[in-house]
Amino acid sequence: MKSVIKNSLSLTVxxxxxxxxxxxxxxxxxxxxxxxxxxxxxxxxxxYERLADLxxxxxxxxxxxxxxxxxxEQVADAMRKLGAKVTLQPxxxxxxxxxxxxxxxxxxxxxxxxxxxxxxxxxLGGSGATPAAGLTAPVVIVRSFEELKxxxxxxxxxxxxxxVAFDQEMANRGHAGPAYGHGAGFRFAGPKLAADMGAxxxxxxSVGGADYRIPHTxxxxxxxxxxxxxxxxxxxxxxxxxxxxxxxPLKMHLTLTPQNLPDADSFNVIADWPGTDKADEVVxxxxxxxxWDLATGAHDDGTGVAGAMGVxxxxxxxxxxxxxxxxxxxxxxxxxxxxxxxxxxEANKDKLDKHFAAIESDSGGGRPFGFIGSVTPPMVKxxxxxxxxxxxIGAGIFERRDIAxxxxxxPLERAGVPVFEPLVDSSAYFNYHHTPADTLDKVxxxxxxxxxxxxxxxxxxxxxxxxxxxxVAPQQD
Numbered sequence: 001m002k003s004v005i006k007n008s009l010s011l012t013v014x015x016x017x018x019x020x021x022x023x024x025x026x027x028x029x030x031x032x033x034x035x036x037x038x039x040x041x042x043x044x045x046x047x048y049e050r051l052a053d054l055x056x057x058x059x060x061x062x063x064x065x066x067x068x069x070x071x072x073e074q075v076a077d078a079m080r081k082l083g084a085k086v087t088l089q090p091x092x093x094x095x096x097x098x099x100x101x102x103x104x105x106x107x108x109x110x111x112x113x114x115x116x117x118x119x120x121x122x123x124l125g126g127s128g129a130t131p132a133a134g135l136t137a138p139v140v141i142v143r144s145f146e147e148l149k150x151x152x153x154x155x156x157x158x159x160x161x162x163x164v165a166f167d168q169e170m171a172n173r174g175h176a177g178p179a180y181g182h183g184a185g186f187r188f189a190g191p192k193l194a195a196d197m198g199a200x201x202x203x204x205x206s207v208g209g210a211d212y213r214i215p216h217t218x219x220x221x222x223x224x225x226x227x228x229x230x231x232x233x234x235x236x237x238x239x240x241x242x243x244x245x246x247x248x249p250l251k252m253h254l255t256l257t258p259q260n261l262p263d264a265d266s267f268n269v270i271a272d273w274p275g276t277d278k279a280d281e282v283v284x285x286x287x288x289x290x291x292w293d294l295a296t297g298a299h300d301d302g303t304g305v306a307g308a309m310g311v312x313x314x315x316x317x318x319x320x321x322x323x324x325x326x327x328x329x330x331x332x333x334x335x336x337x338x339x340x341x342x343x344x345x346e347a348n349k350d351k352l353d354k355h356f357a358a359i360e361s362d363s364g365g366g367r368p369f370g371f372i373g374s375v376t377p378p379m380v381k382x383x384x385x386x387x388x389x390x391x392x393i394g395a396g397i398f399e400r401r402d403i404a405x406x407x408x409x410x411p412l413e414r415a416g417v418p419v420f421e422p423l424v425d426s427s428a429y430f431n432y433h434h435t436p437a438d439t440l441d442k443v444x445x446x447x448x449x450x451x452x453x454x455x456x457x458x459x460x461x462x463x464x465x466x467x468x469x470x471x472v473a474p475q476q477d
Contacts, residue, residue, distance in 0.1 A: 028323060028464030034389040037460055040314050041453035042393060047310035048445045050078055051303060055296035055440045062125075062293040063333040064095030064264035071289050072267050075305065075330045079271035082312050084328065088267040091343045093333040095264040096125055098293055099257030101231065105241070106136060109248030116253075117240065121203065121231040122215040122294065123256050124187065125336040128227030130201065134255035135229075137200045141245050145186075145193060156198035159252050161205070162186045163238045166430065168209040176426035177363075180433075183207035184218065191230035192221045201229040201254055205238035210431035213237070217292050217434045219336040229256040268340045269330040273312050273322065275463065281324040283463045284358035285311050285455060288334035288408055295438040299429060302440075303365030303448060305330050307422075310452035311459045322463035324356055331408040334362070341408030345415070352415055357462045357469065359420045360406035361455060364429035365443045368454045370397030373420040374404040374413060379469045386461045395454050399423055403475060416471035420462070422454050 054061075058074060061067040076086050103119040105111075140158045142148040148160065164186050170179040184207050191202035206216035213234045220230045231254075233241075244250050269289065275281065287304020291297020308328045315322070331340035348355070370390060373383075380400050387396045404419040413419040432438040462469075 029385060029461055031385065031389060033320070034385065034457060034461070036318055037314060037320070037457050038389055038393065038453045040318055041310065041456050042449050044310070044314065044317070044449065044452070045445065046313045047306040047452045048448050050309055051298065051306040051443065051448065052440055054302050054305065055298045059296050060293040061289060061291045061297060062096070063093035063266060063290045063336060064261070065293065068266055068290055068332065072269055072332070075269045075289060075309065078309060079269070079312065079328065082316055084271035084273055084312055087270040089270055089343060089347065091266050091268055091332050091340050092263045093266045093339050094126070094337050095261040096336065097259045097261060098123055099129065099259060101256050103252055103254045105244065105250055106253050107249070107251035108244045119233055119237045119252065120213055120215055121233040121237070122217045123258050124191070124204070124217055124220040124230045124232055125292070126220050126222055126227070126260065127230040127256060127258050128222060129257045129259070130229045130255055132257060134253050135200055136251055136253045139241060139245070139250050139252050141242055145190070148193060148197070155194065157200050159201045159203060159254060160190070160194040160199045161203040161233070161238065161241060162190045163205050163242050165205065165235065166208055171209060171430060172427050174427070176430060180207060180430055187218050187232065188221045191228060192223065192226070195222055195226040195228045199228060203231050203233050206232045206234055208430040208433055208435065209428070211235040214435045214437055217294055227260070229254060231256055266332045268332050268344060271312065271328040273315065273326040273328070275322050275325040278323045279325050281354050281356045282327050283324050283356050283459055284327045284329055284409065285459045286329040286331060286359065286408065287361045288332070288340070289330040290333055290335050292335055292434050294434070294436045296440065297438055298440045298443050299364040299438050300433050301334070301362045303443060303451060304361035306448065307361050307451045307455045311456045314452065314456045315460065320460070322460060324463040326459055326463050334407050338407050338410070341411055345411035349415070352412070352417060355412060355417045357418045357420060358409040358412050359455065359459060360409040361422050361451070362406060363421065363424050363426050364433070365448050365451055366425035366427070366429055367447050368395050368422045368424045368451050370395050370399065370423045371420055371454060371458050372399045372401055372404050372423050373418060374401055374472045375418050375469050376472065379467070382465065382467045382469070383461070386457060390454060390457060393450055393453055395450060397423055402472070413472065414475040416474045418469055418472050420458060422451060424451070
């Protein structure tokens with residue numbers, strides 16, 4: 001038995017050595033190949049360098065902006081240099097431009113003569129505008145949609161503030177997504193409901209942690225014909241207004257001058273790494289290229305794009321060719337419309353049987369613990385070898401879900417394509433998400449390496465599986 005084990009180990013070492021020089025045609029998902037992929041990713045700074053290019057050289061990348069256009073060219077050029085087949089898929093995107101934004105409390109009980117209180121805020125994507133000189137109106141504070149509806153006539157002509165705190169304790173215990181979803185529901189739906197009730201403007205308490213008087217932007221659901229001014233205020237300012245409201249009525253002077261311009265031309269960046277015997281089948285690995293305009297989108301979603309790009313870089317360095325085609329996609333317009341994901345789906349809805357799986361990374365660059373996948377329960381056992389190879393870097397968890405729920409791959413998933421994403425620590429993600437603080441220095445280079453290792457190992461594994469993992473149950477839109 002000892003000699004059998006020794007011979008087996010020797011073969012593994014030999015296979016690993018030969019793989020390093022590209023001379024050995026190993027079985028696609030054998031342990032030696034998977035270990036080579038993992039270890040190469042953990043040694044490479046390539047993805048971090050591309051993230052630095054994206055954040056430091058291009059900067060903010062809101063759809064329709066010059067930054068978004070520059071990012072398309074930068075990522076496409078980097079993928080061409082790797083030898084990938086690059087396609088720019090046209091996408092019509094919203095073009096919203098932030099203007100002046102300021103606010104101050106000008107009336108409240110106990111206000112000393114000549115004193116006003118500055119309120120730190122930032123407009124929400126899609127917000128309407130005040131007059132150039134601003135508007136002054138009473139502030140009505142609510143903490144639920146039911147409370148807003150109960151206010152009735154008080155809402156008309158007022159500035160409504162949804163003072164709903166982000167549950168950082170929930171985020172700290174591994175449930176950052178649901179914590180964000182709760183607050184984001186008020187951000188998206190609240191201003192529209194306020195507009196329907198005749199409000200002059202709507203404010204929401206910023207959805208995120210780290211209360212350092214930093215506003216968090218994001219999309220809102222106001223529509224043409226009722227596009228009232230809408231903004232996010234810092235947690236500190238929301239709490240200030242709530243305290244002052246206990247003393248008596250308060251009024252705010254608000255100035256927001258954003259513009260909703262005609263839709264702009266943009267692109268999804270699609271980079272194919274061709275497969276061999278199953279080249280007509282596709283495994284997508286992706287992140288979204290656009291970001292909000294307040295900062296450089298390092299976590300949201302520079303790490304996702306750089307991680308996806310790093311998949312092809314890792315495989316090229318090892319001279320590995322997958323059975324199925326690996327398709328890297330840098331989606332455009334996830335933040336305020338998901339037009340990129342929708343455009344891809346429309347262009348490929350008759351080819352979904354050739355989409356074996358899709359991976360999307362959009363939860364930041366925190367430590368990865370493994371991966372999430374919307375496969376059916378009987379398929380979980382086939383991922384045991386992948387879990388085993390990721391265990392040495394602390395990323396061996398596979399969390400199966402009926403719906404993974406990623407944004408740009410959502411249409412594919414709802415049509416039955418299995419969707420995967422890295423399982424990451426997001427407890428601090430919403431400290432930076434959609435804020436001026438989402439910059440390169442917040443990304444840990446080691447965790448990005450681990451992120452690339454998970455993304456590449458998962459992509460390669462899916463691209464070479466013998467088992468047909470099947471389709472997930474189609475979901476209704």
